[in-house]
Amino acid sequence: MSFWRKIAGLAVRLPDAADCPDCPPGLPGEDPAFSTAVTALGAKLARADGHAGNAEFDAFSDVFQSDEASRPNIRRLYNLARQTTRGFESYARRLARRYRNCPQILEDVLDGLFHIACSDGAVTDEELAYLERVAELFGFSELVFRRLKATHLGAGADDPYAVLGAPHDATDDQLRAAWKIALIENHPDRARSRGLPQEFIEVAEAKAKAINAAFEAAMRERREMALVGAV
Template sequence: MSFWRNIAGLAVRRPDAGDCADCPATRPGEDPAFSTAVTALGAKLAKADGRASVGEFDAFAQVFQPDAASERNIHRLYDLARQTTRGYESYARRLAKRYAGCPTLLEDVLDGLFHIAAADGAVTQDELDYLERVSELFGFSPLVFRRLKAVHLGLGDDDPYGVLAVPHDAPDEVVRSTWKAALSEAHPDRARARGLPSEFIEVAEAKAAAINAAFDSIMRERKALALEGVA
């Protein structure tokens, strides 16, 4: 992941640049404020679950892949940042403001943070809360975060989006058209028309019921989120 290696290298050269409130909006790889903020966000994940340990730097380095010549300085910066989670919201807001016009880049940052959180083989609820808050500060909707979580950690067994096989941030019309197509394909009448045994019809009925339940669940959730946004 050369992206992370490059920003880590910039961060150790200008560790205080993130305090600049009016840095130019240059390319991320040339923006020390960007690299410092992302490095701090990654390091503070070590404290998110309340168990910051020296060994966690190894997992951090697997994602950032620092050059050998820079590793000592990166380790120092990491140790300073991981002492507390305080301040991470400020870094997230700074990145969101600086790169508001480039949501793809902010999503890349979240992807990197998910990699760091999962590097030890487990992502705790505290780490998920941290990542969700960063996503919120980046301006992403709950559905976008849910999609990213599914990409990195897999779909939950009861995730209705998995039943319909649509992205979590798919537009309503895409969800609706996918639901109709899936329901038409799985409708029990198709099994009856083909003269299939009753066992096949029972399976089709269960599948159709699951498809309808998934669609209803998605639309209820979206309606609730829309109402929360208005409130």
């Protein structure tokens, strides 16, 4: 039986049994508590920008697939949840408690929520704030959230990780290695050794400066986050 059929019969009547200290056995889709939480989070995300249209529900169905028979009941539950964003933090906390030993499952949920947010062609500031808060409640670091955000929305041109060509959750050693490789590839001396005109050398110098600045910014950000986490 699809977990959507289970949730249709259980979720709107029973409280979530979401205080289990370990991940439940079996697939998440077979867990009514999981199904309840992801339906509510998806529906309330659709409401975050003030307009919950059919595009969001279609995107929700694409990610958390339901069979044709249970689709009407899922839509009913979805419509109930999307009337307000209130309560989304409670669902996120319960899901985080239930699957705290399964971070990949939580990341899959957040990936799905990003897909829903992108479904109407634009992610609003309200939706982005909602996603960031869910990520925080799931226990993800800011760097993990930025990686997921970059995956779905692209990295900003001023993102130091984009400049270095490194993922946001790279280790310090990996980040340092990416910095060295980028610096070697764009060092002004390479342009000089090839006999390129002064204009090319100046471009290489600017790139090298940007690479060094990006590495310093990324490492400074990591130090600041470590200090905040130690408080």
